[in-house]
Amino acid sequence: MSEFWIYLQLGLRHVLDLKGYDHMLFLAALMVPYTFKDWKKILLLVSVFTLGHTLALLLSVYKILIIKAEIVEFLIPVTILITALYGLFTAGKPAKMDNAGATVLITVFFGIIHGLGFSNYFNAILGGDAADKLLPLLEFALGIECAQIIVVLAVLILAYIAQTFLRFSKRDWTLVTSAFVIGVVLPMIATSEIWT
Template sequence: MNNLSSFFINGWNHIVDINAYDHLLFVMTLCAAFRLTQWKQILVIITAFTIGHSGTLILSALDIIPANSEIIDMLIPFTIMITAVANIINYDKHSKFSDTKIKYGIALAFGLIHGLAFASNFKFMLFGDNIIMPLFAFNIGIEVGQLFIVLLFMIFLWFYTKLIKGEHFKWNLFVSGAGFGIAATILINAVNGG
């Protein structure tokens, strides 16, 4: 696997593959609190997440910072759970979590953790000395996959709010609650070594 397209495909698969559902779940939970009309804010928060995980992906892939996969496997579901709770609290307009800058900060900080997980996957694929272009292709694959997931998520949200006439609060509650529950299961499995 030394050509750039295979690194792009692996980056894509790391996000959209149902078996890599922890990152997929984080992206969906991150977007759950936003309405369709807030698509620009969704792009900004996804960009904040991207900046975070790109930074640690690059630093870890270049062996500048270490990544302990056991700790990362426990931190990933924890990031999902905190995001889910922040989504529910966000509906209270007087909450400190309703500030958009705090949401972006959370996405950026949690992106740092997710980037370490991406790096362990990337390092597993890497053979040879040339790391820059494969790293770039892998990261672009992650980003394109991430945007694809957000687009699908927004299509489902459109169907729910426009065709079914569902309330956004219930959508947020369902997606965030499901994200929290699945992440809690992942965390329990990681703690128990499964």
């Protein structure tokens, strides 16, 4: 039971760590167009992001997919930027009917990229062969999922407060939040090691 708690906490800290806020930025950008009534779609998106993240770690553990850390560390803020730009340019526009499938696929892909960013550290802390890493990986994934739900709830509560009490329109909330995320992520891209 104690090992379960260790890897669950590691997953929670991975997302909720204020020093490594990339997950929070991505989730804020991804969730900005949604409200509590969209809970099914929100849960689906959070879960497929976790699935992509876990798949990347699994592929890394079994040495099927290995990408240089500098490339992944560059791609993480790029995925956040793309997500925020999407929110910025679609704010206030009616949602397309078959938009959900594309959003799910993109979210899985972005989850894979974010998972690759953690793969070197994850492989370093786990000893033994690949088979010994499967259970800790699943425990870690559960921690990721729980932490992401916490972040999403915080974003939805902020959206509710902004739209209900501060009288932001949904469009304005989306624009402001997306612009904020873009403003935070552009320096991350500009100072990436990939440019050196």
